Amino acid sequence: MTFAAMRSSIITDAVPPLAPFAVSLGDPAGIGPEIVAKSWVMREARGLPPFFAVGDVASLRAVWLGPVERIDSPEEAAEVFPRALPCLQVADAGEIVPGAPGVDGARVAFQSLEVAVGLARSGSAAGIVTAPVGKEQLYGVGFTHPGQTEFIAERCGVAPHNAVMMLAGPALKVVPITIHIALADVSAALTIDLIRARALTTAKGLQRNFNIGRPRLAVAGLNPHAGENGALGREEIEVIRPAIEQLRADGLDIVGPLAADGMFHARARETYDAALCMYHDQALIPIKTLNFDEGVNITLGLPIVRTSPDHGTAFGIAGTDSANPGAMMAALKMAAEAARARILHG
Numbered sequence: 001m002t003f004a005a006m007r008s009s010i011i012t013d014a015v016p017p018l019a020p021f022a023v024s025l026g027d028p029a030g031i032g033p034e035i036v037a038k039s040w041v042m043r044e045a046r047g048l049p050p051f052f053a054v055g056d057v058a059s060l061r062a063v064w065l066g067p068v069e070r071i072d073s074p075e076e077a078a079e080v081f082p083r084a085l086p087c088l089q090v091a092d093a094g095e096i097v098p099g100a101p102g103v104d105g106a107r108v109a110f111q112s113l114e115v116a117v118g119l120a121r122s123g124s125a126a127g128i129v130t131a132p133v134g135k136e137q138l139y140g141v142g143f144t145h146p147g148q149t150e151f152i153a154e155r156c157g158v159a160p161h162n163a164v165m166m167l168a169g170p171a172l173k174v175v176p177i178t179i180h181i182a183l184a185d186v187s188a189a190l191t192i193d194l195i196r197a198r199a200l201t202t203a204k205g206l207q208r209n210f211n212i213g214r215p216r217l218a219v220a221g222l223n224p225h226a227g228e229n230g231a232l233g234r235e236e237i238e239v240i241r242p243a244i245e246q247l248r249a250d251g252l253d254i255v256g257p258l259a260a261d262g263m264f265h266a267r268a269r270e271t272y273d274a275a276l277c278m279y280h281d282q283a284l285i286p287i288k289t290l291n292f293d294e295g296v297n298i299t300l301g302l303p304i305v306r307t308s309p310d311h312g313t314a315f316g317i318a319g320t321d322s323a324n325p326g327a328m329m330a331a332l333k334m335a336a337e338a339a340r341a342r343i344l345h346g
């Protein structure tokens with residue numbers, strides 16, 4: 001048994017059974033329903049925690065012939081889970097055509113997210129695992145947040161800068177400091193306060209959810225070669241370095257700004273627990289390259305546990321039975337580990 005497996009089994013044995021997790025099905029025309037159903041099939045083989053789907057039961061039946069049972073309340077989920085995939089019906093998404101997203105489906109995705117968050121907040125679910133939504137589709141039905149991360153944070157009463165998106169896989173953990181904004185807006189959005197808030201939440205989140213006692217953080221620069229002492233950009237000098245110096249004075253184990261192109265190779269990754277990156281793709285390209293089928297999006301800084309697979313709706317393959325459930329299963333496992341770690345360590 002590896003050390004990680006031993007630690008996980010010690011934690012599992014030491015805490016009472018968790019309530020089932022609420023899994024919002026995301027866009028019904030995406031691969032969410034398929035990967036949730038495939039995860040249920042693998043529940044025993046992969047040691048997944050109990051869970052129930054939240055969405056339109058028809059979206060599961062559109063892509064899967066296995067057993068699904070509609071439930072009326074989360075309390076029914078634990079009893080149903082061993083024999084069928086429980087699904088809390090939220091609304092009717094109309095005609096579901098995998099790969100062809102529409103307005104009704106986006107509305108159900110929105111409502112499913114809202115319901116699932118409410119269940120986690122009330123303690124009726126051990127946490128929330130979100131299947132992918134189509135951002136464009138959600139924006140079209142009045143979703144005003146950049147992503148699910150900010151929506152969930154608001155519902156939990158957490159300010160957006162204190163809710164941290166971390167993408168975590170076996171080889172790497174990354175945090176984008178700025179998230180869903182245009183690349184042209186990144187420089188203006190980077191402030192000392194934002195970097196500090198993200199780094200402090202990241203350090204606390206690594207302790208709370210991953211049992212890492214003294215997390216080591218590495219911070220990327222924004223510009224090529226981390227700005228080359230101002231010759232290739234001044235963000236490192238004016239914003240990133242001062243933020244790091246303040247964080248070090250706060251007691252964090254933190255290095256940077258590092259040249260981003262050289263900080264993700266195997267030897268470099270051994271020197272830190274999480275990499276803080278300045279923009280979305282700087283963080284997500286390395287993690288998705290290394291761990292696409294087991295990468296998890298976990299939101300740090302929330303009073304509830306929230307995870308998600310690292311990928312999107314994959315509309316292009318929806319309904320073809322070719323979606324890999326690996327990242328969804330990893331998200332379920334990580335949610336359970338985080339919930340147990342929180343019970344043990346507060």
Ligand SMILES: NC(=O)C1=CN([C@@H]2O[C@H](COP(=O)(O)OP(=O)(O)OC[C@H]3O[C@@H](n4cnc5c(N)ncnc54)[C@H](O)[C@@H]3O)[C@@H](O)[C@H]2O)C=CC1
Pocket residue numbers: 031035131132133134135136148297308309310311312313314315316317322323324325326327
């Ligand atoms: N957490 C979320 O809700 C996320 C939602 N999205 C949304 O997803 C939509 C599509 O985004 P894309 O950039 O195309 O990313 P994507 O992750 O949906 O697809 C990228 C590529 O990976 C493949 N792929 C993704 N997941 C897979 C799986 N489980 N098994 C096999 N192949 C898989 C797709 O077929 C495609 O070739 C967008 O509307 C975006 O807003 C994107 C990322 C995360």
Ligand SMILES: NCC(=O)COP(=O)(O)O
Pocket residue numbers: 146147148149150284297308
């Ligand atoms: N690219 C990551 C992503 O889109 C996830 O966003 P969120 O909806 O989980 O906030």
